[in-house]
Amino acid sequence: MSSTYGIVAVLVVAVGTVLVGTYGLRVSRTTSDFFVASRTVSPWWNASAIGGEYLSAASFVGIAGLIFAHGPDMLWFPVGYTAGYLVLLALVAAPLRRSGAYTLPDFAEARFGSAAVRAVASVLALGIGWLYLLPQLQGAGLTLHTLTGAPDWVGALLVAVVVTANVISGGMRSITFVQAFQYWLKLTAIAVPVVFLVMAWQAHGARDLTGPELPVFPRETAVSFDTDTSVHVDEPVVFRGAGAVDGRRVEGSAVLPEGEHSVAAGSRLVFPEGAAVPRVSTIPFNTNETWALPLRGGESFPLYAVYSLIIATFLGTMGLPHVIVRFYTNPNGRAARRTTLIVLGLLGIFYLMPPIYGALGRLYAPELLMTGDTDAVVLVLPSRMVDGLGGQLLGALVAGGAFAAFLSTSSGLMVSLAGVLSRDVLRLRTVRGFRVSTVLAVLVPLGMTLLVGRVPVADMVGLAFAVAASSLCPLLVLGIWSTRVSTVGAVAGMLAGGVPALVAGLVTISAGGGNVFLARPAAWTVPLGFVVMYVVSLLTPRRVPPGVNHVMVRLHAPENLGLRSQDRL
Amino acid sequence: MTAMWTAGAILLAGLAVVITLWWTSRTRNDFLTQEQRITFETLHTAWSAAPPLRAGLVPEAAKKSAKHLRTLLGTPALALIDDTEVLAWEGGGDHHATDAVGLAAEVFATGRTRAFDIACDEPDCPVHTAVLAPLTVEGRVVGVLAAYSREPSAGLARATNEVARWASGQLELAELDRSRTRLVEAEVRALRAQISPHFIYNSLSAIASYVRTNPERARTLLLDFADFTRYSFRRAGDFTTLSEELRSIDQYLALERARFGERLKVTLQIAPEVLPVTVPFLCLQPLVENAVRHGMEGKVGPGHITILAADAGEEAHITIEDDGIGMDPEALRRTLAGQVGATAGIGLGNVDERLRRCYGDDYGLVVETAEGLGTKISVRVPKYQPGVHA
Numbered sequence: 001m002s003s004t005y006g007i008v009a010v011l012v013v014a015v016g017t018v019l020v021g022t023y024g025l026r027v028s029r030t031t032s033d034f035f036v037a038s039r040t041v042s043p044w045w046n047a048s049a050i051g052g053e054y055l056s057a058a059s060f061v062g063i064a065g066l067i068f069a070h071g072p073d074m075l076w077f078p079v080g081y082t083a084g085y086l087v088l089l090a091l092v093a094a095p096l097r098r099s100g101a102y103t104l105p106d107f108a109e110a111r112f113g114s115a116a117v118r119a120v121a122s123v124l125a126l127g128i129g130w131l132y133l134l135p136q137l138q139g140a141g142l143t144l145h146t147l148t149g150a151p152d153w154v155g156a157l158l159v160a161v162v163v164t165a166n167v168i169s170g171g172m173r174s175i176t177f178v179q180a181f182q183y184w185l186k187l188t189a190i191a192v193p194v195v196f197l198v199m200a201w202q203a204h205g206a207r208d209l210t211g212p213e214l215p216v217f218p219r220e221t222a223v224s225f226d227t228d229t230s231v232h233v234d235e236p237v238v239f240r241g242a243g244a245v246d247g248r249r250v251e252g253s254a255v256l257p258e259g260e261h262s263v264a265a266g267s268r269l270v271f272p273e274g275a276a277v278p279r280v281s282t283i284p285f286n287t288n289e290t291w292a293l294p295l296r297g298g299e300s301f302p303l304y305a306v307y308s309l310i311i312a313t314f315l316g317t318m319g320l321p322h323v324i325v326r327f328y329t330n331p332n333g334r335a336a337r338r339t340t341l342i343v344l345g346l347l348g349i350f351y352l353m354p355p356i357y358g359a360l361g362r363l364y365a366p367e368l369l370m371t372g373d374t375d376a377v378v379l380v381l382p383s384r385m386v387d388g389l390g391g392q393l394l395g396a397l398v399a400g401g402a403f404a405a406f407l408s409t410s411s412g413l414m415v416s417l418a419g420v421l422s423r424d425v426l427r428l429r430t431v432r433g434f435r436v437s438t439v440l441a442v443l444v445p446l447g448m449t450l451l452v453g454r455v456p457v458a459d460m461v462g463l464a465f466a467v468a469a470s471s472l473c474p475l476l477v478l479g480i481w482s483t484r485v486s487t488v489g490a491v492a493g494m495l496a497g498g499v500p501a502l503v504a505g506l507v508t509i510s511a512g513g514g515n516v517f518l519a520r521p522a523a524w525t526v527p528l529g530f531v532v533m534y535v536v537s538l539l540t541p542r543r544v545p546p547g548v549n550h551v552m553v554r555l556h557a558p559e560n561l562g563l564r565s566q567d568r569l
Numbered sequence: 570m571t572a573m574w575t576a577g578a579i580l581l582a583g584l585a586v587v588i589t590l591w592w593t594s595r596t597r598n599d600f601l602t603q604e605q606r607i608t609f610e611t612l613h614t615a616w617s618a619a620p621p622l623r624a625g626l627v628p629e630a631a632k633k634s635a636k637h638l639r640t641l642l643g644t645p646a647l648a649l650i651d652d653t654e655v656l657a658w659e660g661g662g663d664h665h666a667t668d669a670v671g672l673a674a675e676v677f678a679t680g681r682t683r684a685f686d687i688a689c690d691e692p693d694c695p696v697h698t699a700v701l702a703p704l705t706v707e708g709r710v711v712g713v714l715a716a717y718s719r720e721p722s723a724g725l726a727r728a729t730n731e732v733a734r735w736a737s738g739q740l741e742l743a744e745l746d747r748s749r750t751r752l753v754e755a756e757v758r759a760l761r762a763q764i765s766p767h768f769i770y771n772s773l774s775a776i777a778s779y780v781r782t783n784p785e786r787a788r789t790l791l792l793d794f795a796d797f798t799r800y801s802f803r804r805a806g807d808f809t810t811l812s813e814e815l816r817s818i819d820q821y822l823a824l825e826r827a828r829f830g831e832r833l834k835v836t837l838q839i840a841p842e843v844l845p846v847t848v849p850f851l852c853l854q855p856l857v858e859n860a861v862r863h864g865m866e867g868k869v870g871p872g873h874i875t876i877l878a879a880d881a882g883e884e885a886h887i888t889i890e891d892d893g894i895g896m897d898p899e900a901l902r903r904t905l906a907g908q909v910g911a912t913a914g915i916g917l918g919n920v921d922e923r924l925r926r927c928y929g930d931d932y933g934l935v936v937e938t939a940e941g942l943g944t945k946i947s948v949r950v951p952k953y954q955p956g957v958h959a
Contacts (some may be wrong), residue, residue: 030836030838031836031838032834032837034815034822037815038815038819038844039841041841041842098959100953101953109955119591123587126584126587127584130580130583175880176842328842329841329845330845331812415882423883424591424593425587426590429929430880430929430931431950434881434882442581448580504580507577509577510577554958
């Protein structure tokens with residue numbers, strides 16, 4: 001694979017981000033003109049910045065990989081990631097901004113005036129942030145591995161070090177212009193190659209994407225296995241190569257009969273053009289035709305899985321620590337709503353792209369179905385479909401975009417997590433406390449990355465969404481729209497929803513899949529969180545915080561009514 | 570798959586460490602002897618009663634403190650009474666609350682602790698005798714602490730008296746708190762009115778000099794002057810946003826520029842993310858005024874003032890710097906310590922005090938200065954603080 005250009009692109013993105021983060025403000029905002037200096041962030045800039053911080057590894061590589069492997073059910077991931085902002089827009093954005101809160105724990109304190117509610121919200125925000133950071137680091141590892149063959153931990157460590165150094169040195173802290181630039185970089189990096197890929201597909205005769213046959217090797221293809229892999233062969237294939245299959249050494253030509261086979265790490269097998277591609281056992285049997293049908297993704301209760309996914313992604317967005325802090329930048333509640341509306345549009349455009357990679361991948365990179373590296377489909381397609389230098393440059397563009405995704409999301413998360421740690425856990429509200437917290441904030445997910453094998457990136461992110469939707473979403477929605485929530489109810493609801501979701505998720509990753517009710521817990525944990533919060537609140541009416549009506553007026557009254565500022569002379 | 574178990578375990582361990590850190594930062598448990606434990610528990614109960622007492626004699630807070638005071642005295646019932654009503658009744662037999670004001674009247678009149686016998690028809694009523702002790706602030710009786718029990722005892726009378734004296738001490742502290750708050754409010758009011766006569770005189774004469782030569786500029790300056798005074802004299806609201814504070818500084822600097830002309834050079838670097846941050850009203854303008862005075866005083870050449878506001882995660886960092894004559898660090902330290910008569914950096918002490926009161930002692934002014942070397946003042950403002958709204 002064309003690694004040189006890709007590595008250069010990754011380095012350019014990394015160095016460029018650092019430089020813009022460190023010097024950007026100095027260059028762009030040094031002025032002697034107050035009119036220029038006091039311009040607030042416009043909703044367009046802010047929306048781009050939210051997009052830049054939000055479009056993570058899961059969006060850039062994960063969605064295409066899941067669609068590639070499991071079919072159109074996975075379209076609910078991008079739909080949900082976007083629609084989450086619709087819920088945020090309708091229910092949360094403006095009141096949250098008016099509350100004056102910067103983080104979710106701040107909101108808990110502003111609304112309930114209780115240290116206990118704040119503490120629980122802090123711990124949950126920390127857990128969600130760590131779960132979200134983990135797939136970012138994994139995705140970075142995957143990208144570098146695909147580009148250079150370096151072990152997975154190299155990329156994770158690289159991102160961790162770059163981001164930590166930056167956050168500690170004061171660069172790249174939620175700087176709007178940097179994050180906004182990241183959105184447009186990512187959009188370019190994923191959209192420009194799509195144009196060329198579709199043109200190449202047309203030039204190759206526009207082969208049917210949903211034909212009735214199994215995915216076949218488009219040309220003679222060598223497949224390398226880095227780990228012991230269990231594959232399922234649906235049509236006998238002839239291959240040659242070197243390695244160990246089913247525990248026997250193979251040298252030269254052989255036939256893989258139908259059924260389960262194990263391929264040892266280090267094997268390199270060459271398959272002829274037109275042979276049906278064996279699949280990793282975790283991917284369901286599908287011809288290209290059945291792949292394109294809904295509810296064929298291989299889960300035991302596909303309809304439940306889909307609805308659970310919808311609930312988690314629709315309601316989880318508002319609980320992500322790095323998304324919430326960006327709303328503070330809006331000057332008022334109205335601007336917060338406008339920003340959210342624009343975010344919806346920006347994300348909608350971006351998410352048109354990954355499914356195209358997923359679909360084309362079944363024609364042009366089907367061997368990923370055999371190694372299980374389905375998340376790599378975005379990275380390998382450009383150089384696979386477009387020949388020569390052009391393909392390599394497009395591949396480099398995609399790799400750079402992917403790296404931008406890891407860097408921006410990780411840095412946003414790190415700043416938020418370090419803030420929670422320094423303020424609520426270490427109680428060191430100094431610059432030094434923030435630095436110590438930053439290091440602490442990165443060590444936990446880094447430690448997990450070095451130990452966990454490959455879990456699909458988007459699945460890990462789905463888990464973070466499920467925990468957020470089950471715990472912090474009830475806190476926000478009921479906290480904003482009900483005057484009857486008590487402090488006891490708030491704590492009980494967050495724990496009742498969040499703890500089962502977290503445990504179910506951790507069990508699922510540890511077991512590497514398994515029961516769909518644990519793998520997609522949102523459909524039962526979210527109602528649990530809401531019901532427990534409301535019922536316990538009704539049972540403890542004496543613990544409703546005093547002054548709740550006052551707080552409600554502040555959250556809901558539009559600024560221009562003048563209810564809040566009595567300062568006109 | 571064991572690796573994944575390990576990963577899950579690490580996440581949980583990380584959370585556990587966090588919770589432990591959080592917990593140990595709040596409580597410290599040591600092994601205690603019996604005497605130490607009694608001392609500890611008594612003082613701890615007293616300590617728990619203190620914060621509500623510090624809020625003064627109001628019903629809401631009195632209810633909270635009465636609970637702890639009853640634990641402290643170990644009586645079946647306890648009441649806090651002011652000169653018109655029973656503020657809090659803690660414990661059983663609360664049908665006696667109606668008579669309590671009458672009993673208290675005598676204590677209010679004499680200012681002495683007294684015991685009363687109380688007749689009651691209900692067989693299981695725990696109230697048969699009462700000890701009423703006065704709560705005094707500055708020699709004046711402001712309330713009565715009433716301890717009720719089944720049997721009269723000299724011990725109860727003495728204990729009640731001591732607890733009442735301790736509670737009086739807390740109430741005096743409450744009074745002190747209120748005076749301090751009033752003082753700070755008065756200082757803020759004074760600060761608002763403190764637009765110096767010199768500044769008004771200088772501004773108006775600068776404007777006058779433009780009236781004929783450049784009427785348009787004169788008009789703009791007058792509007793700036795009007796806006797600036799309107800902002801500075803506004804009555805309500807202790808907080809404002811950084812962008813409003815900056816707008817007022819802009820008007821202030823426009824007026825100073827009319828006076829100093831090209832000599833006054835200003836560089837700004839404001840991160841747009843921090844413009845919506847809530848800051849105490851007039852917390853930056855005195856610093857800029859200080860910078861202008863120290864930056865331009867005794868100087869022929871141009872003076873530079875730099876205003877930086879940067880985003881730092883949960884905080885905004887604001888720096889105001891000038892390249893003027895600087896200040897004597899010792900004199901400045903005396904001003905910031907609140908010593909009367911110190912003249913270096915007027916206004917700085919007030920801003921420092923208000924920042925500390927809003928955000929805690931971690932958030933005072935940081936001033937780097939030496940005579941002849943300019944001054945750099947740094948302010949850190951948290952983006953969110955409970956109770957702080959624009």
